[in-house]
Amino acid sequence: MALLVQKFGGTSVGTTERIEAVADKVARFREDGHDVVVVVSAMSGETNRLIGLANSIMDEPTPREMDVLVSTGEQVTIALLSMALQKRGCDARSYTGSQVRIVTDSTHTKARIKQIDEQHMREDLNAGRVVVVAGFQGIDERGNITTLGRGGSDTTAVALAAALRADECQIYTDVDGVYTTDPRVVDSARRLDRITFEEMIEMASLGSKVLQIRSVEFAGKYNVPLRVLSSFQDGEGTLITFEDEDAMEQPVVSGIAFNRDEAKLTISGVPDTPGSALRILKPVSDANIEVDMIVQNVGEDNQTAFTFTVHRNDFRRAQEVLNAVAQELGAREVTGDSKIAKVSIVGVGMRSHAGVATRMFEALSNEGINIQMISTSEIKISVVIDEKYLELAVRALHSEFELDKPALKEES
Amino acid sequence: MALLVQKFGGTSVGTTERIEAVADKVARFREDGHDVVVVVSAMSGETNRLIGLANSIMDEPTPREMDVLVSTGEQVTIALLSMALQKRGCDARSYTGSQVRIVTDSTHTKARIKQIDEQHMREDLNAGRVVVVAGFQGIDERGNITTLGRGGSDTTAVALAAALRADECQIYTDVDGVYTTDPRVVDSARRLDRITFEEMIEMASLGSKVLQIRSVEFAGKYNVPLRVLSSFQDGEGTLITFEDEDAMEQPVVSGIAFNRDEAKLTISGVPDTPGSALRILKPVSDANIEVDMIVQNVGEDNQTAFTFTVHRNDFRRAQEVLNAVAQELGAREVTGDSKIAKVSIVGVGMRSHAGVATRMFEALSNEGINIQMISTSEIKISVVIDEKYLELAVRALHSEFELDKPALKEES
Structure with missing residues (x-):
């Protein structure tokens, strides 16, 4: 039985129906005996709605208040997903970045993670609970809310996997893995079962936008096996790993x-x-x-x-x-x-x-x-x-x- | 120059235009030399939208996750109001209940305030900043997000005023004060300049729903002079005070x-x-x-x-x-x-x-x-x-x- 960190992005949690589908998926892993930490993004469209509110007040809102504002997006999702899990008889508890605590530097809107306190999560996992964590956000040492910038939820997932020494960090997306090339250009493009971190970084920076490059680098640095899978269909996805x-x-x-x-x-x-x-x-x-x-x-x-x-x-x-x-x-x-x-x-x-x-x-x-x-x-x-x-x-x-x-x- | 705690409810911050109007009002008090702490509710309709999301997942969501969910409503408002104040050159900083820290008991959805840490607010006030605090929410001693239940933002305002020993706690509503009776029934009903706490409690419990009775009791207990005013028009409102x-x-x-x-x-x-x-x-x-x-x-x-x-x-x-x-x-x-x-x-x-x-x-x-x-x-x-x-x-x-x-x- 493994300890898994699973990350679901905005499209995967875009409606309450989709949140229920994610809960189905997570609950199955739990029933199979795995320990699961889930990281979620804001429901798709929500972050843009919040930015729209801010921009109707000022063109360049202060970064500190921007972070207070947009971090509510993931907070909504963690609560809804925890409810959906509890409805399935799967005990779950939600955590904001501040509650975990995910300590970052103070660079608002693109903060970097400095330290993660794993204690609360470990206690919940030991008690058989699924831990649901808000991606993309943390707090600095003075208690200000920070966000990690674009793709930050992937980074959160990898960082939690590293802190918990998880067996695998699974990134659920709208594609079912990493392909030899873009299937829209080459019909015979094939999903890779494995790819190395170095290859993935070169692929990502060259335009295969499956994963944020920062989270791949992070995973490589901290030896976290990373897997890209589809939120919407079953399959093994692509494992990003060290050279074999x-x-x-x-x-x-x-x-x-x-x-x-x-x-x-x-x-x-x-x-x-x-x-x-x-x-x-x-x-x-x-x-x-x-x-x-x-x-x-x-x-x-x-x-x-x-x-x-x-x-x-x-x-x-x-x-x-x-x-x-x-x-x-x-x-x-x-x-x-x-x-x-x-x-x-x-x-x-x-x-x-x-x-x-x-x-x-x-x-x-x-x-x-x-x-x-x-x-x-x-x-x-x-x-x-x-x-x-x-x-x-x-x-x-x-x-x-x-x-x-x-x-x-x-x-x- | 006085230290004022001002509370604006959901209707007063129902749109970004209204949030800007609140910022105008607060900035004027600041320009007059007063120290100001502002407490805000969620934008009207937002709390119901969030409850609707939860209910589309389950009929009786767990209270802990409900609090994580609905507390995002006020968090959005504090960020937007702080931006609107900054736009007016009025330095401001937002705080969630957890950031202040407003410590409550663990009775989710109707928690009671146990203690307020005034240190951060005092530092900001001394630095000339307006402090913008999310009403209705706190954290318990284990770091769980809690909410205070209906009318909780009034209670937050009174509790902050007590903790800061404010000169006055001003509750802005959609009426311009407390009346001798309902003006819809008696044309000649007159706004009272003053009313005692005891009278206000009897009036409130009898159906004059200007203020939540709990916040009036709280204000009476902690000797906080309370004033009811209109968000939308100027005026002195009604001062709720001790028997003169x-x-x-x-x-x-x-x-x-x-x-x-x-x-x-x-x-x-x-x-x-x-x-x-x-x-x-x-x-x-x-x-x-x-x-x-x-x-x-x-x-x-x-x-x-x-x-x-x-x-x-x-x-x-x-x-x-x-x-x-x-x-x-x-x-x-x-x-x-x-x-x-x-x-x-x-x-x-x-x-x-x-x-x-x-x-x-x-x-x-x-x-x-x-x-x-x-x-x-x-x-x-x-x-x-x-x-x-x-x-x-x-x-x-x-x-x-x-x-x-x-x-x-x-x-x-």
Whole structure:
């Protein structure tokens, strides 16, 4: 019998009917003899309703009062879910972040968890109760209510699992697991039974928005096995875990991620002197524009070219900043393209396999797709291509790395 | 410059526009140099919305979870009002019951306040901030969220005023004060500048539902001057205070209260022996029926008659109980009437004035109104009459005791 932390998001608890369905699910785990701590978000729409009330009073409400306001959303859900469990004869007790106590720093609206008091929860679990905890919220050391920011309920679940040394942290979502790539793009996309934390982080940051990256990092750091499952259908979901060194064979590539939200900018004819990268990128970051990929070509004639990608919404602003920089540096020109897409192959298996990049580039070349930028990390290779080839590229790579076939180790 | 505790109920904070109007009012007091603690209820309709959610899950939700649920209503209001004050450049900070800390017993949904920690509030007041506190809620000693039951926000305001030794506790409502009687019945009904706690308690329990009686008792016990004012119009309201022994002249009668919600029951031909009152009333109280007035006539032929009044909704049930009792006691018969009304004159001044009852009875007799029951206390005389004479009786008494004219001391 295991100790499970289960997290249900806003859509899963969007109506009282859905809250009852969650109670059915949780009660079954309890009947099977598991100890269960449930973390819930606000009912979908509720947080936006509360923010709407605040904004009808002022455009930028003080963060402290914002936290007092929006933290009521999860408090409503914990009470309703506890009632629904009690109705099923399943003893349950609700806790706000303050009651647990989930102590955070004082950065209102995006606080970080510092410490969790597990004592109350442990007592309730020992007494056979389901513990229902409000996600997304805590208190600082002076007793002010804080919230953790977007995706904070996932973080709460992982942090509770770590504090309680739970056997598994289960994140229930509206998808039934992590896929080799987006099934809307590739019909044969397959749900992964397992994925490593590192792969998941690369997948998430590249646009597979199943889990908040912060909670995955947190789970990795504290050795919490994380599972993504569907709230609405039964199934094993995807277990996010550590690299399994005993696995018969790691797949070379676990998944294909992609992103259409980027635009690229190139500043060319830059004098190839120390510090020029800094002099180009600092004004961009000072303008609060986030930069994703950065590529610098090897210089010729003491000149070099910088290319980087930004979010498409920041494209115009980045161009303006760069034009000013170019003048200052005496660079030749600034060019840009917002019709690009980034495609990445991700897999811990590529660490031990040479030639993965070659296979990737060959597969794209066979389809006549030109590669505009390349960037690599230990377990990921990303390329930027013309946006119109995105679907074609993803399908070609999905097939090249045999992601439509179950991995060997899963057959054994 | 005074320390004021101001309480605004659900209607006064029913929309964000009204919350802004409350902020205007509070900010003016702050600008005048007063220290202000504001207590607010949930936005009108919100508590019922939350109860509706709970009832869609179960008919009788557990009281602990009910308190977790409904306490979010006031938490939303404190955040919104604090924002509205900050928007006006008026520094403010919100507190839930748990944050203050308002410690109560563990009787969920109708807890009683045991202790209030004033330290945080005092620090904020010293720093020039308005303190905004959620009414109606607290925590018990184990950290569970509790609520105080109906009218609990008034009680919170009075308790905070007592703990802070405030100069005045101001209750803002949708009426502009306490009247000599209901202005809908008597055109010339007049707002009282002052009324004593004792009079207010008699008026409230008799149906003038301006303030929850519990908060008035609480204010009396802790010497907190209480003022009833209108949220929507300016004015001095009515100050509820201790008997003013220096006043040039107390009015004999301060107000006329009435109640149409009662029914009377008579059991006659009861053997006049010790214990028969108990044997009649115990079964009634065992059936959870509350009894208001009780009158026993002097017996003849070793027989007596009991008459008492109950809420009209309990009339049929009380009749059934009484029929059984009559048989058991060998009483002659049970009769009843639900078309009655109770009219009371209230005033601390009647303590020192003889003949008040005579004046009352004469005024009624002059109008041809028959008196069915009489009950008296130190500062109150109540009569039961035929319901159809209610308005006539109230007008006759209002005029007899010159309530349409300002009291002498107010002219001086």
